[in-house]
Structures are given as C-alpha cells and as structure tokens.
Amino acid sequence: MTTPPAPLWLAKNPRAKRDLPFGRDQQFVVNPNGIPELLEELGQCPAHRVTPLHALPGLAGRLGVGEVRVKDESQRFGFGAFKALGGVIAVYNVLSGAVGNAYHSQTTFAALMRNEHPEVTADYVFTTASSGNHGRSVAAGAKLFGNRCVIFLPKFTSADKEAAIRARGAEVIRVNGDYDTAVAECRKQAEANGWTIISDTSWEGYDSIPRSVMRGYTVLVEEIIQQWRPGPTHVFVQAGVGGLAAAVFGYLWARYEPRPTFIVVEPESADCWFQSNLAGKPALASGNADTVMGGLACREISPVTWPVIGLAADWFMTIEEDGVLPARRLFAKPMPSDSGETDPAITSGPSGCAGLAGLLRACTDDSAFKALGLGKGSRVLLINSEGDLGEPLA
Ligand SMILES: Cc1ncc(COP(=O)(O)O)c(C=O)c1O
Numbered sequence: 001m002t003t004p005p006a007p008l009w010l011a012k013n014p015r016a017k018r019d020l021p022f023g024r025d026q027q028f029v030v031n032p033n034g035i036p037e038l039l040e041e042l043g044q045c046p047a048h049r050v051t052p053l054h055a056l057p058g059l060a061g062r063l064g065v066g067e068v069r070v071k072d073e074s075q076r077f078g079f080g081a082f083k084a085l086g087g088v089i090a091v092y093n094v095l096s097g098a099v100g101n102a103y104h105s106q107t108t109f110a111a112l113m114r115n116e117h118p119e120v121t122a123d124y125v126f127t128t129a130s131s132g133n134h135g136r137s138v139a140a141g142a143k144l145f146g147n148r149c150v151i152f153l154p155k156f157t158s159a160d161k162e163a164a165i166r167a168r169g170a171e172v173i174r175v176n177g178d179y180d181t182a183v184a185e186c187r188k189q190a191e192a193n194g195w196t197i198i199s200d201t202s203w204e205g206y207d208s209i210p211r212s213v214m215r216g217y218t219v220l221v222e223e224i225i226q227q228w229r230p231g232p233t234h235v236f237v238q239a240g241v242g243g244l245a246a247a248v249f250g251y252l253w254a255r256y257e258p259r260p261t262f263i264v265v266e267p268e269s270a271d272c273w274f275q276s277n278l279a280g281k282p283a284l285a286s287g288n289a290d291t292v293m294g295g296l297a298c299r300e301i302s303p304v305t306w307p308v309i310g311l312a313a314d315w316f317m318t319i320e321e322d323g324v325l326p327a328r329r330l331f332a333k334p335m336p337s338d339s340g341e342t343d344p345a346i347t348s349g350p351s352g353c354a355g356l357a358g359l360l361r362a363c364t365d366d367s368a369f370k371a372l373g374l375g376k377g378s379r380v381l382l383i384n385s386e387g388d389l390g391e392p393l394a
Pocket of ligand 1: 081083131133134200238239240241242243244245294295296351352385386
C-alpha cells in the first residue's frame with residue numbers, strides 16, 4: 001500500500017538527521033550546562049514555582065495516541081506566560097554580568113533583588129519591542145531589580161496586555177504598525193538614549209541577549225525532564241521568531257538519546273519558519289502576520305536559532321485561524337477518559353493553545369498522522385505557552 005502524500009500545510013525538514021549529535025554550533029545557541037543550577041537559583045525569587053505538567057488521557061484516547069502531556073505555562077510566576085522566564089533571566093544576566101565586570105566576583109539573584117550594587121546596576125534602562133508577553137517579562141525583570149523600563153508595542157496588542165505591562169512599572173510606547181515596526185523603533189530609540197535592549201529575537205551583530213532569553217526558557221524544559229520519565233516521543237511547539245522552539249528542541253536534543261520528533265507549529269499568515277524550511281535558509285513569512293495568535297505574529301525568524309531549529313525540527317506545519325477557538329475550548333472544557341476520569345481544565349490564550357491546534361490538525365488528517373509517526377505508542381508533549389489574558393473564548 002502506498003502512503004498518501006503529506007498535506008500542503010505540513011513539510012518535512014530535509015536537513016534534519018536524527019542521529020546528528022548536539023554539537024558546538026547548537027551549544028552556542030542553547031547551552032545546556034548549568035540549567036538545573038539556574039532552576040535552583042530561581043527558587044530565590046518569591047514568585048517562582050515549578051509549573052504543572054498535566055496528563056490528558058481523555059484527549060490522548062480520542063486522538064489515538066498513547067499520551068498527551070501539557071506543560072502549563074499559564075501558571076508561570078503568577079504572570080500567565082512562559083515569557084516570564086526569558087525577560088527576567090536576561091535582565092538578571094545583564095546586571096550580574098555588570099557586577100562581575102566591576103568587582104571580578106559573582107553576585108546572586110537574591111543580592112540583585114536586594115539592590116546590593118546600585119552604583120553598578122541603577123543606571124541601566126531596559127527596553128524591548130514586544131507583542132505583549134515578552135514586554136511584560138522584561139518589565140517584570142526590571143521591576144524585580146529596580147530598573148527603569150520602556151516597552152514598544154505594535155498597534156494590535158490588546159489594551160489588557162498594555163495595562164499588565166504598565167502595572168509592572170514600565171513606560172509604554174505604541175507604534176503605528178506591526179511587530180517589526182516596533183522592533184525598528186525600539187532599536188532607534190535605544191541607540192539614541194543608551195538603553196539596553198532585551199530582545200527575544202536576534203539580528204546581525206546582536207545575539208547574546210536573545211541567547212540569554214532562551215536560556216531562561218530552558219528552565220521550563222528542565223522542569224519537564226524532572227517531571228516526566230521517560231519523556232515525550234513527539235513535541236509540538238508553536239513558533240513566533242523561534243526562541244521557545246529552539247530552547248525546547250535544543251535542550252531535549254542535548255539531553256535525550258534518541259531525541260523526540262520535533263514539530264514546529266505556526267499560523268498560516270506568519271509562517272516564517274515554514275518558508276525558511278522550504279528555502280533552506282532564513283526567509284520571510286508568506287503572509288502579513290495578521291493573526292489572532294499575537295505571540296506568533298512574526299514575519300521573520302530569529303536568525304541565531306537557525307542551527308538548532310533548522311537542523312532539529314523534523315516537520316513544520318501551519319494552522320488555520322479557525323483552529324484556535326476549538327483548541328482553547330478543548331483545553332478549557334476537557335473530556336472524560338475511558339476510565340471515567342475527566343482531564344484537567346487548562347486556561348489558554350490564542351498563542352498558548354496553538355500547539356494543541358497543531359496536534360488536532362495532524363490527528364484529523366490520515367496522511368499527516370502517518371507521516372508524523374503518531375499512534376498508540378506516541379507520547380506527545382505540548383506547551384500551553386500563555387493563559388487567558390483577556391481574549392474572549394466565546
Ligand atoms: C504565548 C506565546 N507563545 C509562543 C510564543 C512564541 O515564542 P517565540 O517568538 O520565541 O517563537 C510567544 C512569543 O511571544 C508567545 O507570546
């Protein structure tokens with residue numbers, strides 16, 4: 001019997017080789033060393049809790065896979081998104097690096113929170129462009145360590161997200177355009193004012209801080225490894241610029257032998273990774289990134305992540321806008337398993353549930369299900385990357 005061709009919204013990565021070792025080029029992007037220690041250090045932050053990894057046996061049974069587990073980042077730092085890890089850790093790294101340079105000694109998270117070195121740290125002003133979540137995280141990091149913060153938001157970011165950023169003490173500047181316009185304005189003003197950009201995306205000559213941001217994200221992956229043995233066989237991760245996917249794929253690649261199958265999920269109109277895979281190098285999205293999935297509304301990838309995602313993602317897929325609400329509802333109103341127990345209810349936002357929307361699409365298309373090697377033996381990992389931040393569910 002011949003296998004039907006994969007649908008057009010699903011593309012294999014011709015560069016991905018499952019036996020390729022995690023090498024120096026990958027370690028430059030996502031350094032797996034010291035992450036358990038970083039997780040321990042985060043314990044000094046009073047708001048820090050390990051987030052839950054929910055098992056969804058009812059959903060797994062309905063989809064015909066062995067297990068589905070969801071890392072629930074809606075609970076991160078009481079903040080509502082995985083992004084909390086990136087901005088906070090990157091701000092911490094800048095300040096601790098500055099103290100290290102000044103005194104040739106190491107400082108700690110707790111010491112910086114106590115503002116022990118104001119002569120070194122107080123003048124730092126942190127800034128970033130954001131579709132909302134990352135800006136909130138940078139604002140939270142700046143607030144934690146007592147620094148001024150200025151966040152540039154695109155036109156489409158919701159008023160609730162803006163309010164959440166302001167609530168963390170940051171100033172907000174709205175640009176009359178999309179995310180990329182906000183990035184350009186942020187870069188211009190940072191250069192003019194001597195502010196430190198904490199960006200989650202990289203560009204030519206700027207990759208150290210985006211790598212710090214990804215180092216923050218790897219903490220959630222270390223938690224998953226500690227929470228789940230033997231771990232996943234399939235990992236669906238939603239991508240904007242690719243920082244989250246690079247951290248998840250890179251860290252699991254470094255830690256697991258054999259590594260799981262990695263699948264990148266994107267909105268149709270913001271398919272910069274899908275297009276980059278087809279082109280074999282970083283490429284622009286085919287659409288205008290006009291999507292309800294605000295966190296994924298990116299037209300360009302973060303180039304520093306290419307050596308990880310470009311070689312490790314086995315498949316790239318897109319989802320339709322119509323796939324978002326059913327996925328959010330499914331998380332919110334879960335189903336009973338065969339044993340009669342009901343899956344836990346999970347609160348998600350439009351970008352948060354995108355991995356689930358991808359899994360649902362793959363499981364309701366025979367050829368995609370087969371191409372991805374899904375079945376009763378599969379253990380699927382999803383990441384609910386954000387909770388409900390005010391987007392309506394009905
Ligand atoms: C909720 C949410 N999920 C996923 C992503 C995608 O992350 P990245 O841009 O690192 O690919 C973002 C980015 O802002 C986000 O806010």
